[in-house]
């Protein structure tokens with residue numbers, strides 16, 4: 001497959017108005033194979049969930065048709081694509097509940113196409129595109145635009161998140177019902193980037209969401225406690241002369257929202273949990289929900305698992321993110337909470353920014369970092385290698401739980417005959433060096449620049465179509 005193949009063109013086949021896919025490095029490509037939509041893929045020598053003997057897996061018409069010992073599965077027909085997994089781990093395709101695709105409005109940082117390419121290369125088969133675009137996705141017109149753009153690209157299922165309030169202003173509820181009833185069938189609502197801080201608006205949003213079986217995803221930040229904040233409030237920020245973002249600004253909102261969600265009988269999802277105290281609040285709040293603990297869910301980002309505020313000493317704005325990088329004891333507590341299930345899943349908060357917005361002095365730089373192509377590697381490094389999760393656990397936090405939270409019936413499914421063929425193949429022995437310029441995103445603000453990370457996604461399959469493949473065979477590259 002070549003770069004020319006990129007794009008599934010599920011709807012119109014038109015690609016002339018689309019920006020070119022950013023080269024992602026030698027031997028690596030991402031592309032949707034429109035004509036093979038109804039074909040078959042034979043995955044050879046793959047180890048489902050990293051357990052037991054390798055198998056061959058045949059997908060036909062987007063569904064897993066056969067699983068058998070290596071060499072035993074034969075594909076019939078011509079349109080068969082073969083993926084040699086070379087003993088790699090086979091997982092359900094990943095689901096990201098928190099992605100910023102920047103379209104419409106900031107196509108100089110990311111587009112649906114470039115972001116979907118990054119997602120496919122990162123092993124994702126579904127992403128949720130946050131609503132803080134320009135215009136804001138607070139109405140069916142914008143959510144349908146994003147949904148259609150995702151379909152047209154065809155590399156990953158793009159589910160638009162709808163805004164909770166008009167213009168993300170926190171004052172007036174957006175038309176959640178219209179967005180839910182639109183072609184995009186929005187089920188996740190969030191003002192991410194902003195906190196729904198008014199408790200009455202939050203209460204009403206939660207109440208309204210119950211009728212839609214939707215979930216409100218909260219960016220938990222009490223704005224009265226974070227005015228002008230630049231870094232985690234603590235010793236290091238004080239020494240660097242940066243205004244502090246206290247842990248209590250997050251924890252107080254999460255505590256309040258757990259109470260409001262329980263009272264409304266509504267589902268709540270907490271975005272980018274960053275402190276040990278928030279994990280404690282969730283441990284307290286989840287079992288108190290009348291519908292059971294699963295009604296309150298939470299995500300942690302890869303960067304809050306791996307990186308800490310120790311990185312701030314050089315004032316490099318690539319490390320600026322909201323919520324801020326916290327302490328090493330916070331990071332350790334988040335990893336434990338994820339292993340325990342108090343934090344349900346990993347979400348990237350992939351936040352591309354154009355150079356002029358990011359390469360500025362610390363205070364002026366936008367917060368946010370890229371995440372889609374590095375998430376799996378960071379989870380392997382912080383969770384799998386230390387023994388906090390096995391591959392089953394990785395499948396749970398990267399795919400199964402996020403699919404459940406967002407009510408996606410065809411994602412995060414078991415690797416079994418009859419199930420949708422949404423899959424990721426991972427080379428767990430690979431090691432690679434992150435280079436922002438080589439990532440598929442238009443922006444290149446990765447905090448992992450130059451870092452060597454373990455494990456690499458070798459291929460991704462969306463409903464039986466190969467959406468990304470990395471043909472590099474060397475166990476250690478770059």
Ligand SMILES: NC(=O)N[C@@H](CC(=O)O)C(=O)O
Pocket residue numbers: 100132192193194219320321322323349351352366367368369
């Ligand atoms: N995480 C960030 O630092 N930035 C996000 C907004 C957000 O997730 O709050 C963005 O849109 O850039």
Ligand SMILES: [Zn+2]
Pocket residue numbers: 192193194219271272322323
């Ligand atoms: Zn946020």
Ligand SMILES: [Zn+2]
Pocket residue numbers: 098100130192193349351
């Ligand atoms: Zn975000």
